[in-house]
Amino acid sequence: MLQLEGKVALVTGGSSGIGRASALAFAREGATVVISDIDIKGGNETVKAVRKNAGQAVFAKTDVSKATDVEALVNKIITIYGRLDYAFNNAGIEADFVQLTECTEEDWDRVMDINLKGVWLCMKYEILYMVKHGGGAIVNTSSVCGQVGFDRMIPYNVSKHGLVGLTKCAALAYASQGVRINVICPGSIRTPLLDRTISVNPTQSEEDYKAVIPIGRLGTPADVAEVVVWLCSDAAAYVTGHALSVDGGYLAGHYYKPK
Numbered sequence: 001m002l003q004l005e006g007k008v009a010l011v012t013g014g015s016s017g018i019g020r021a022s023a024l025a026f027a028r029e030g031a032t033v034v035i036s037d038i039d040i041k042g043g044n045e046t047v048k049a050v051r052k053n054a055g056q057a058v059f060a061k062t063d064v065s066k067a068t069d070v071e072a073l074v075n076k077i078i079t080i081y082g083r084l085d086y087a088f089n090n091a092g093i094e095a096d097f098v099q100l101t102e103c104t105e106e107d108w109d110r111v112m113d114i115n116l117k118g119v120w121l122c123m124k125y126e127i128l129y130m131v132k133h134g135g136g137a138i139v140n141t142s143s144v145c146g147q148v149g150f151d152r153m154i155p156y157n158v159s160k161h162g163l164v165g166l167t168k169c170a171a172l173a174y175a176s177q178g179v180r181i182n183v184i185c186p187g188s189i190r191t192p193l194l195d196r197t198i199s200v201n202p203t204q205s206e207e208d209y210k211a212v213i214p215i216g217r218l219g220t221p222a223d224v225a226e227v228v229v230w231l232c233s234d235a236a237a238y239v240t241g242h243a244l245s246v247d248g249g250y251l252a253g254h255y256y257k258p259k
Helices: 017-026 038-054 068-080 104-130 152-177 193-199 206-211 219-234
Strands: 008-012 030-036 056-061 086-089 136-142 179-186 243-246
Touching: 008 017, 008 068, 008 104, 008 136, 017 030, 017 038, 017 056, 017 086, 017 219, 030 038, 030 068, 030 136, 038 056, 056 068, 056 243, 068 104, 068 193, 086 104, 104 152, 104 179, 136 152, 136 219, 152 179, 152 243, 219 243
Parallel strands: 008 030, 008 086, 030 056, 086 136, 136 179, 179 243
Antiparallel strands: none
16 A cells, blocks of 8 residues: 555546546545546546545546646645645547648647647646645656657657656756656557547557557556556655656567558
8 A cells, every 4th residue: 555645636637548547546545636637527427436436536627738727727726625745647639640741730739739738737837836835746648659759640649759858857857846757658558549549540450559569468547557656656756757668568679560
C-alpha cells in the first residue's frame, strides 16, 4: 500500500481508459480524486466507479486547452479541499491517420492545443500552487510515439515528443522547490483511443499491434495506472525528469515496421 490518505489527486482525461483506471488506483490508495474531462457522462461514470469502491471523487468539466478553464479547475480544488498533492495530466486526443503533407492546419492546431498546450497550462497552474505549499508530484502522459518516430498521425507524434521535452524542462526548473515531474510513455494500451486508431488504420490490425510487443499482449489501463500512482507516491521520491515507458518491451527493440 502506498498510503495516500489525506492527499488530493487531479486526473485530467479521467472519463475513460488510463484516466479512469488511474482515478480508481489513486482512490484505492486513499487519495481524494478530482476527475476532469470534457466528457461529462464519462466523467460522472468514473466518479460512480470510485465511489462504488468506497473512494472519494468529484467531477469537474474542463477544457484543458483553455487557460480560464484550467485556472478555474485548480482554484476549485483548492477552494473545496485546501490542497493539491498530485496531478496526472492525461487528457489527450489522436490525430487523423495521414502523412505529413496530408495533415490539415485545423487538425494540427486541434491536437497541439489539447495534447501539448493543455499539459503546459495544467502544469502552470498546478505548479504555481505546489511551489507555494510545500511541493507535489506531477505525471504527464506522452506515448511510445514520443520516443520514436512514426510516419502517420504526425501532429499526435510531435505533440507527444514535445511532452517529453516539456516534462524534462519543468522537472529541472522545480526540483529544488519540491515538485517532482515525470512523464509516462504508454505503448499499445486497450483504450478507446487505441480502438479508434485501429479502426481508421488500413495497414494494421489488432493482431499486428500484438505481434510487435515482446510480452505478447496489449496493455491494460490498470497496467499504466499502477505506474502513475507509484510515480506520485513517496516510493518514487528520488525520481524526477524521467520518461518511463509502459509498453510491454516494445521500445527495447522498436519492432515497428511500416507496411
